[in-house]
Amino acid sequence: MNPLFHIGNYFQMLPKVFGKFTKWDVLKRLIFHEIDSLIISSLGIVSFISFFVGGVVAIQTALNLENPLLPANLIGFATRQSVILEFAPTFISVIMAGKVGSYITSSIGTMRVTEQIDALEVMGINTYNYLIFPKIVALMFYPFVITFSMFLGVLGGYVACVYGGFSTSAEYIEGIQMDFNPFHVSYAFIKTFLFAFVLATIPSYHGYYLKGGALQVGKSSTASFVWTSVVIIIVNYLVTQLLLT
């Protein structure tokens, strides 16, 4: 179908999410459930990837510093910049589009296919709010995941660099403190909040408007991952252009 139709439909869906609110007692339980499913359960994979990619970034930087005039503390500096500015906020978000995004699409999509959404609608429930709003609130805790990723990425770089013999501990620590601009962290978190909204809403859209059966749930999960990633990359470009240039 026409991509413009989907863009229009997506923006028409958003006000409905903030329409008639679900009863607070129920909503509170849903939010805690989503925090557990979307945030807490992602910490393991994010930690693993961040630690090892941080290490790889440090090794790659060290191997490319062929000029003996370049100081070894540049490894720490480059690792910090790469992890804080791009790797943790953007690439972890693309990975999360696969993990969290496909979970959201398939869970809402399965509810659509098995008529559970129709059952909620027949009861007079605002299904947009009931299904999507708790996910948006839960993903507002996503910067916590990214903070974790930043820390573990830099730590992974330290371990790879020091124990791999590319620089000393003091040089790496000096590097990660060098020319530190706090605004880069703010920039990373501004991006993260925007990505969190994208991560909650685009997969929800794909699940909510799914038509068909079980096969379509799989197809929609893939489409959701592709579109969430594309939007994250575009938003990343626009935010970088606006905030860093």
Added chain:
Amino acid sequence: MIEVQNLSKSFGDTTVLKDISTQFDKGITNLIIGSSGSGKTVFLKCLLGLFEHNSGTIAFEGKPLKSMGRKERRNLRQEMGMVFQGSALFDSLTVEENIMFPMQMFTKKTTEEMRERANEVIKRVNLGNAHSKLPAEISGGMQKRVAIARAIVMNPKYLFCDEPNSGLDPKTAIIIDQLISEITQEYNITTVINTHDMNSVMEIGERILFLDKGTKAWEGSNKDIFKTENEAVSNFVYSSNLMKKVRQLYLTKK
């Protein structure tokens, strides 16, 4: 009571329902029958307000659905209970939680009060000790009972069932049919059942609407259906040899 006047519904260029007028009365089981693709589900979804009809009126106790505002529609939906073809139970909730769900959403009852009411309906639909089981852990027939219990827990004025006994063995199907029929009389509610199961038609079809290619082809009761000369109904109802013999026996007895 639900009154339908000249109802039509199209999807793009395809007309699914054409000029249907009928009435569904309180305290009796109203059946919508017809072959696959005849428009039964679309008709039911129009009654539920899940699909907007293009023309005609659907009135609940004299109040047309289209003239209702958002709030009125939402209130009306809280007076409706629906049993879906696939039961549509919430996977992550236990049987008891599924039944308590509408009360949690729309009442200020305490957990104890909700549990008490849930137990009442669990007993009414003979669910035994399935309270703490998940929908995946119980049989299809039990799932239908849970769906019925969830649909009646708020004492609805209207009960809609979309093929409530599809996928069930004949014995369980009859039990489910009888349960719906008993509940309809007991609570004096307006029940509309979508089916193409001939056993249901014969067992509980107090008022039957036959749809053929999106139009109303016939209307009557399960007793009238034996006598009808309507070709579309005869072709549908008496398509099997068993049903032909049942009809012959009935007419000979008469």
